[in-house]
Amino acid sequence: MTSAQIEIQAIAVVVAVACAIPGTFLVLRKMAMISDAISHSILPGIVLGFFIVQDLSSPVLVFLAAITGVLTVVIVEIINKTGLVKEDTAIGLVFPALFSLGVILIARNAGDVHLDTDVVLLGELAFAPFDRLIVRGIDFGPKSLMVMGGILVSCLTLLVTFFKELKLSTFDAELATSLGFSPAIIHYSLMSATSVTTVGAFNAVGAILVVALMIVPAAAAYMLTSDLRKMIILAAAFGIFSAISGYWLAHMLDASISGAMATMLGFLFVLIYTFAPGKGLFAIMEKHRQQQREFAMLTFLLHIKNHSNNSSNVEERQIRHLTGHFNWERKQARVILSLAMKNSMISVENQLVTLTEKGLRFITEALDYIVNNQKSELESVKGRFLLFR
Amino acid sequence: MGVQDYFELLRHDYTLRTISLGTAMMGIVCGMLGSFAVLRKQSLLGDAISHAALPGIVIAFMLTGLKDPLVLFTGAVVSGFAGSLFISGITSRTHLKSDTALGIVLSVFFGFGMLLLTLIQKKPNANQAGLDSFLFGQAATLMVKDVYLMGIVGSVTLLFMLLFWKEFKILTFDAQYTKSQGFNIKLLDSLLTSLIVVAIVLGLQTVGVVLMSAMLLSPAAAARQWTNRLEVMVVLASLFGAFAGLAGTAVSASIARISTGPVIVLVAVFIVLVSFIFAPNRGLLFRTIRQWRNRKNLRINKILVLMFETASAHPDFSHPHSVNILTNIQGFSKKRLREMESKGLITYDKNTWKLTPAGFETGNKMYKDLNTN
Numbered sequence: 034m035t036s037a038q039i040e041i042q043a044i045a046v047v048v049a050v051a052c053a054i055p056g057t058f059l060v061l062r063k064m065a066m067i068s069d070a071i072s073h074s075i076l077p078g079i080v081l082g083f084f085i086v087q088d089l090s091s092p093v094l095v096f097l098a099a100i101t102g103v104l105t106v107v108i109v110e111i112i113n114k115t116g117l118v119k120e121d122t123a124i125g126l127v128f129p130a131l132f133s134l135g136v137i138l139i140a141r142n143a144g145d146v147h148l149d150t151d152v153v154l155l156g157e158l159a160f161a162p163f164d165r166l167i168v169r170g171i172d173f174g175p176k177s178l179m180v181m182g183g184i185l186v187s188c189l190t191l192l193v194t195f196f197k198e199l200k201l202s203t204f205d206a207e208l209a210t211s212l213g214f215s216p217a218i219i220h221y222s223l224m225s226a227t228s229v230t231t232v233g234a235f236n237a238v239g240a241i242l243v244v245a246l247m248i249v250p251a252a253a254a255y256m257l258t259s260d261l262r263k264m265i266i267l268a269a270a271f272g273i274f275s276a277i278s279g280y281w282l283a284h285m286l287d288a289s290i291s292g293a294m295a296t297m298l299g300f301l302f303v304l305i306y307t308f309a310p311g312k313g314l315f316a317i318m319e320k321h322r323q324q325q326r327e328f329a330m331l332t333f334l335l336h337i338k339n340h341s342n343n344s345s346n347v348e349e350r351q352i353r354h355l356t357g358h359f360n361w362e363r364k365q366a367r368v369i370l371s372l373a374m375k376n377s378m379i380s381v382e383n384q385l386v387t388l389t390e391k392g393l394r395f396i397t398e399a400l401d402y403i404v405n406n407q408k409s410e411l412e413s414v415k416g417r418f419l420l421f422r
Numbered sequence: 423m424g425v426q427d428y429f430e431l432l433r434h435d436y437t438l439r440t441i442s443l444g445t446a447m448m449g450i451v452c453g454m455l456g457s458f459a460v461l462r463k464q465s466l467l468g469d470a471i472s473h474a475a476l477p478g479i480v481i482a483f484m485l486t487g488l489k490d491p492l493v494l495f496t497g498a499v500v501s502g503f504a505g506s507l508f509i510s511g512i513t514s515r516t517h518l519k520s521d522t523a524l525g526i527v528l529s530v531f532f533g534f535g536m537l538l539l540t541l542i543q544k545k546p547n548a549n550q551a552g553l554d555s556f557l558f559g560q561a562a563t564l565m566v567k568d569v570y571l572m573g574i575v576g577s578v579t580l581l582f583m584l585l586f587w588k589e590f591k592i593l594t595f596d597a598q599y600t601k602s603q604g605f606n607i608k609l610l611d612s613l614l615t616s617l618i619v620v621a622i623v624l625g626l627q628t629v630g631v632v633l634m635s636a637m638l639l640s641p642a643a644a645a646r647q648w649t650n651r652l653e654v655m656v657v658l659a660s661l662f663g664a665f666a667g668l669a670g671t672a673v674s675a676s677i678a679r680i681s682t683g684p685v686i687v688l689v690a691v692f693i694v695l696v697s698f699i700f701a702p703n704r705g706l707l708f709r710t711i712r713q714w715r716n717r718k719n720l721r722i723n724k725i726l727v728l729m730f731e732t733a734s735a736h737p738d739f740s741h742p743h744s745v746n747i748l749t750n751i752q753g754f755s756k757k758r759l760r761e762m763e764s765k766g767l768i769t770y771d772k773n774t775w776k777l778t779p780a781g782f783e784t785g786n787k788m789y790k791d792l793n794t795n
Binding site: 064122295 | 516
């Protein structure tokens with residue numbers, strides 16, 4: 034690896050981790066699309082900043098653009114408060130308007146400004162190592178690495194210092210307010226952190242990848258854990274993975290680095306979306322099937338119970354009756370019968386099904402439960418009785 | 423350039439006429455379907471789908487090697503629709519919320535599209551021609567065959583909307599009821615979503631990926647302020663959309679170095695702003711006036727109730743009382759008394775007032791209302 038390659042990966046990793054921190058909170062607070070809005074509406078701020086300092090990675094520019102980002106949030110909230118349109122419509126109106134202003138500002142001053150809208154939107158990581166911070170002849174490394182490093186450190190500091198407050202206000206805003214934490218201060222701090230991170234990152238990876246790096250790792254982590262601490266760490270790890278694998282994918286294909294990083298993130302998300310234990314696609318399908326199976330068994334046991342008392346109706350308890358009366362497929366009948374037998378709910382003698390004592394207790398308790406708690410699930414009763422599921 | 427010059431130019435300049443026709447057509451289609459997007463709280467879907475269309479455009483080009491508008495259009499619609507399927511898949515099957523789903527689809531699809539695009543260009547950065555026209559839109563590249571495509575697709579969309587008008591209407595306002603009436607809401611929903619996808623893709627070439635959401639939302643959000651009826655809203659939104667398209671094209675044609683897409687969007691957002699402020703009933707201006715008037719009436723009523731209490735303590739309600747006993751009420755002023763006199767509620771001279779029979783009646787009614795509630 035050349036030093037430029039290492040530097041590019043370092044920048045990508047720093048950006049990914051810095052984005053994962055506010056991103057996690059945005060996802061949890063259902064404000065993911067705010068990051069998209071901010072990433073676009075900072076354009077006029079960037080253009081104005083560029084007029085003043087002529088340097089895309091200057092702190093002045095970062096500050097000015099971040100203000101535009103926070104301003105977006107404020108405007109959206111003002112429109113929202115009038116009640117004339119829904120919040121998502123307000124977001125969808127404000128950021129294109131600000132972005133348009135930025136595009137027009139650039140177009141009108143094309144002669145004086147060496148700034149391309151593509152660069153803002155798409156970024157170009159490959160060029161980042163060429164823009165170096167050199168003070169008195171000493172090379173301190175790429176400027177964007179320095180800027181992003183600073184942003185990452187401040188994000189981490191804020192996170193560690195205010196972890197408890199952030200956690201509380203994210204999960205129980207009312208309790209946080211009643212304990213004296215101002216929701217407005219926490220909200221605007223988070224918005225400012227998001228804006229600053231977005232502005233710092235756009236230069237390296239572009240506005241659209243910023244959205245990917247904020248939302249996708251956090252969403253993937255949320256599929257795997259409900260613990261905030263673990264979620265942030267996982268999100269950062271996913272970000273790092275996408276940064277490095279994305280770089281090498283782009284290197285292999287000779288294509289855009291930020292595009293490759295977003296693609297890797299998408300790949301990762303689809304993987305987790307499909308296979309995540311408990312919350313993934315397969316897990317949910319399996320859970321669904323399990324519930325169907327257990328419900329069928331419950332109906333079956335109930336049927337046996339109803340026909341246990343009078344000996345005249347032995348016909349109803351015949352095994353072959355399962356396919357006839359319940360209209361079950363042979364395979365399904367076998368599955369349910371074996372499930373009931375494995376859990377020793379029934380005993381079978383001469384093709385005749387009899388409820389065991391445990392089975393009788395289970396069905397009685399389950400019925401009681403259903404009658405008394407109509408809305409909640411049977412899980413607690415099932416948990417006590419079913420060894421095999 | 424004056425308005426007259428513009429029309430003169432429009433008559434002679436073939437390119438300008440084509441572009442104007444295209445942007446107006448796009449505005450109409452976007453306004454029509456944007457109304458449904460706004461009412462169904464799918465406003466940001468437009469943003470996600472417009473980004474999600476990019477890989478489809480590139481793949482269509484990779485497969486066919488053609489830059490034919492119909493080919494690119496088909497690719498964009500397919501991938502935009504795939505994006506919308508992903509969004510509904512994520513929101514319905516996991517605990518992730520719709521905003522997260524939108525963010526994921528938007529950024530990942532777009533990133534993938536960029537990867538493919540740089541792949542076919544074999545260049546490290548994507549500044550090359552082709553991408554630009556879809557990122558920011560280039561109305562200037564609109565050609566007659568693009569406008570034909572817009573016209574055909576727009577008419578088909580309109581036809582579908584008229585055919586399924588009743589279904590779309592109840593689906594938008596009460597999906598559960600629609601289901602209970604035996605309509606296949608999944609089918610209707612995907613049909614409406616596909617139409618929205620088509621509208622978005624239609625606008626991509628003109629205003630670009632980023633600004634597309636505003637093009638879809640603004641005409642509808644503006645129209646919503648003027649009416650509570652869906653059919654009026656759809657017609658108004660189409661008109662607003664067409665106006666934004668035409669005006670944006672005209673402005674950018676008359677000012678040098680300015681691209682059409684952003685101007686169209688700014689015009690559309692300006693229409694929203696005007697509607698927010700000046701629309702009757704919902705608009706901010708009239709709402710403020712109404713609030714102010716209500717507050718004034720409330721004060722007058724408060725004074726009247728107190729007057730009634732004072733007057734009914736006396737055997738003759740028209741007995742004059744001193745003005746001084748009213749001065750402690752919040753909002754009391756001589757001006758209010760004169761207003762009450764002009765409404766025929768009291769007679770008032772200098773330091774005393776007395777209730778008229780009408781004033782006594784009104785005060786009595788208000789007093790009773792106050793005490794029953």
